[in-house]
Amino acid sequence: MTAGSGSAGAVPxxxxxxxxRVFAGRRGASVIALDGVSLTVAPGEFVSLIGPSGxxxxxxxxxxxxxxxxxxxxxxxxxxxxxQARIDQDYGxxxxxxxxxxxxTVAGNIELPLELHGVDRAGRRARGAELIDLVGLSEFAGHYPDQLSGGMQQRVAIARSLAERPSLLLMDEPFGALDEMTRERMQNELVRICAETAAAVVFVTHSIPEAVFLSNRVVVMSPRPGRIRSIVPVGLGDVTTRGEGLREDADFFRSLSTVRDLLHADEHGDPSGDDRPGPGLPRGVETR
Known part of the structure; x- marks a missing residue:
């Protein structure tokens, strides 16, 4: 299945x-992790990938x-x-x-990619200060990681991923280890950061509310072998203007229900589920 978004003619x-993607297993067995996946992400678009574990x-x-x-x-x-995109540092x-x-320190961690790529000291300091301010940690520039909360550490990691001004962010459950309140605050922060940087984002999550709150589109994947079951457009307006009140919006809950029903389709015998694991909910997906 393939789907795209964005203006005609724009380079995705x-x-x-x-x-x-097939992984070799023991004794000649193999594991099909992905099968026939096609997806287009437009510049500046926020796309989440969600599905059962594995x-x-x-x-x-x-x-x-x-x-x-x-x-x-x-x-x-x-x-x-x-x-080539990796070599050119097109993504964080x-x-x-x-x-x-x-x-x-916080500043030292954020400046590390710039140091590794030969940016001079003055350039590193200027860019580091800019990013520290962007993630709201100006008072903590000289602190070390063990002096920061989990949410603050993740802000530093996000700032570091932005150091070389990438046009794309790839994020693999960056808030998964945080408590629920911190996680929601970090989601709000990410919305703000995306508004300021205009970067495209591909975001892996197990949380349906997180996927819906953050995304222009949510890609729902089937159990292994991984295929795209459906792509859900999230009609909640511009991602960059979303605020806390959105979590109580009726359209937000409708989008939650759509994604949840697709994730649980195997349980109900959906014929589109080519790889049904049998009775029971797909594991590893948060529906809160």
Missing amino acids: AVDVHSVG CGKSTLLRLIADLDVPTSGNIRVFGKPAR IAFQQAGLLPWR
């Missing part, structure tokens, strides 16, 4: 075409990031092969764990 931020959503993100290579099909990022990436260096 991400163009995934008929991608499959459906291949993180694998797809890793393929886009050139941290792995597809067994079949191809991926282009801003019209380039994924490997953030994972569930912030992955900060404990011996470097």
Whole structure:
């Protein structure tokens, strides 16, 4: 299944075409993680990937990031092969764990990608200060990671992913380890950051409310082998203007129900579910 968004003729931020990924197993067995996945993400668009555990959503993100290579099909990022996009630093990436260096301060962690790519000291300091202000940590620039809360550490990780002004952010459950209140605050922060940077985002999550709140479109994936079951447009207005009140909006709850029904389709014997795991809910998906 394929779907896209954006103006005709624009070079997509991400163009995934008929991608499959097969992992070799023990004793000659193999695991099909992804099968025939096609997806287009427009510049500036926020797209979330959601599905049961093991459906291949993180694998797809890793393929886009050139941290792995597809067994079949191809991926282009801003019209380039994924490997070239990585070399050109066209994207930033953030994972569930912030992955900060404990011996470097907030400023030092954020400036690290710039240092590695030869940016001079003055340039690093200026860009670092700009990003520290963007994520609201100006008072903590000289602090070390163990002096920060989990949410603050994730803000540093997001700022670091933006250091080289990427036009694309790849995010793999960046808020998954946070408590619910901190998680919602970080979602609000991410909306603000996206508004200021205009970056496209591909965002992996297990949380339906998170996917709906953040996204222009939600990509619902089937159980392994991972395929795109459906792509849900989220008709809640411009993502960059969404606020806390949206979580109580009737359209928000309608979108939640649509995504939830698609995720639970196998339970009800949906004929579109080619890979039904049997009775029971798909595991690993938050419906709060």
